[in-house]
Amino acid sequence: MSCFRCTKKSTKESKNNNTNINGNKPNHQEVNSNGNVKKELGVKKEEASKDDQLSLDAKEWNIKEEVSKDGKTNGKRAQTFTFDELAAATGNFRSDCFLGEGGFGKVYKGHLEKINQVVAIKQLDRNGCQGIREFVVEVLTLSLADHLNLVKLIGFCAEGDQRLLVYEYMPLGSLENHLHDLPPSRKALDWNTRMKIAAGAARGLEYLHEKMQPPVIYRDLKCSNILLGEGYHPKLSDFGLAKVGPSGDKTHVSTRVMGTYGYCAPDYAMTGQLTFKSDVYSFGVVLLELITGRKAIDNTKPVKEQNLVAWARPLFRDRKRFSQMVDPLLQGQYPVRGLYQALAIAAMCVQEQPNMRPVITDIVTALNYLASQKYDPQIHPVQSSRRGSSSPIGRRDDDIRQIGGNGPERD
Template sequence: MGFFCCVGKSNKNNPADADKAKPSLNVNKKKNWISKDDQLSLDVKNLNLKEDGKGNCKRAQTFTFAELAAATRNFRPDCCLGEGGFGKVYKGQLDRINQDLAIKQLDRNGLQGIREFVVEVLTLSLADHPNLVNLIGFCAEGDQRLLGYEYMPLGSLENHLHDLPCGRRALDWNTRMKIAAGAARGLEYLHDKMKPPVIYRDLKCSNILLGEGYHPKLSDFGLAKVGPSGDKTHVSTRVMGTYGYCAPEYAMTGQLTFKSDIYSFGVVLLEIITGRKAIDQTKPAKQQNLVAWARPLFKDRKNFPQMIDPLLQGQYPVRGSYQAIAIAVMCLQEQPNLRPVIADVVTALNYLASQKYDPGIHPVQGSRRIPS
């Protein structure tokens, strides 16, 4: 999987002198051990990744395993924030930098491995955008692989849309549009601003993290892939991602394009609008797949109110909701060439996010109200 020409920060972790690291091995002959920086270089070398040599990588710190173990109280269960394909994520307080971190530890028996670790470090080494999570540092010590990100206090978008705990209020319409627009801007950066441009390949609600004021940031770039260049139309690769978010043409052929991300974004936007999960096996068979349930409703605008999350209590703008659904419909076109480019999606969602809905002024859609 040829990836970025850079040695340093990965999608989530980077050595403090990552921009100076070389994809070669410096072995201390006297002590016969490999330094932490060189261990990452060895990972890069083994994966046939190329060095940039232009010094374009952001600096990230190199952490020792002992430091991260102490920060998480030896990875105590009560510090665990969640678990994914990479491994478990812990909250930790690192005294050296006096900062809270989200620390992701590679599960050596998990679904993802060294390749994803390196890709994440390299991706975030080249990335710099307010809607992408910041990598603070990483640990590549011996067989340990850990990433240290900025801590996002509000968790993931998934936590605020689905299975809400008692006492947590549902996101209002304005906040939903703010999150959708911010996530789209992060994706636009990957597609249009990064050099080389990147296909995210794993856009989903659980990978959109929320900071103070519900500021969204894309995270988890282990599956990211450099997009096609020159006269190439796609990248052929093993099908990876999450069921329910994968574009149909990618799932069938393994041909990955930027429009594959647009489809995934359409699924996320539909989740934001409806409050439903992409895949929900607790629902009747015909409603378990969100896109399959929504497609018949797309055909007539009279059906659109049926798609709005009932937890909004009817407090949403009719015109704005129709426009948001229309954007999702375009992103979810089965033919990839009919889907919009991300810049157009950003323009449309920025507009919707700027149109503030005030239930005290605008009418409440009574037909969609449910008991508190």
């Protein structure tokens, strides 16, 4: 999926074109006013020891203030590893440890003897479309973060020209790998698992928006950036595009338009004004993918169905057509009322006007409730004739609480 100035049409997708820390490619590009992709600026080399290279990188890009008001990491700064340690962990980056390649560079699975842990190691490609700026933002953001639904950054290497990131290894890969282009050997996600993933991803986003100090706008929420651990426990990953959110009486952050086509909020794409509601729109797209099994952008479909949100909007208005939106791989095994409620949440999230979208806390409340309502096809078979009591269109933020009630806080 191409990255963009969001008003441009996406380029054709390749089968495996998203690689993050477990093999899903993030394509982050800035597009200038002429429509040409800007190349990553070179960073001046400075003589420095490996211990303070990250600080020099941050100073070079003037970005430390973006992540922390006081420039401190509260003692949570990730560990520093030498290049030799990471080379040893991956057998000198041998081919059988290779997981994938993306905009950042190549990704390897490794085992760090020092901490006796299996890890995922991303090695920066200095000629790639991501660079030093994204590297530093990711390190500083995740050094401040501590949540069960955010991937854990174990450490980094900033030695000479080498820039590597070390994460906990997520054995089930990305959500994208479990929703789209499934191999015959992979079983489709059931309804309960989909709602569990949606609720967990929402809690991770809530942490960024409401609990981090300062609050952070993710800016790159998509299926390939939601990684899955044991039991399909979801964690948000890849924070190179994160921005500190508006504070005080400010309503937005003005910034270059960055993101992935199909997930970016139209208001942000047109104005460059980034808000917390920009992330809410992206979350709505992910929730639609979970419900429908469709990709955010799919150029293999008829023109009117290529953009998931554009395809879904007219269907939101007709409750009789809701069943047409369900992923066929569910084989009818889903709760009709739960479907209506999930579609209600998704419809509100992808409203064109940002002030019509709910805040993430209300989304968490609603999805926690949905995730707690376990569906058993043996006990509760689907009855296609059942009707929901309301349409997703026209609900407000406070109505989400009525949908959600008080659900569980954790998986």
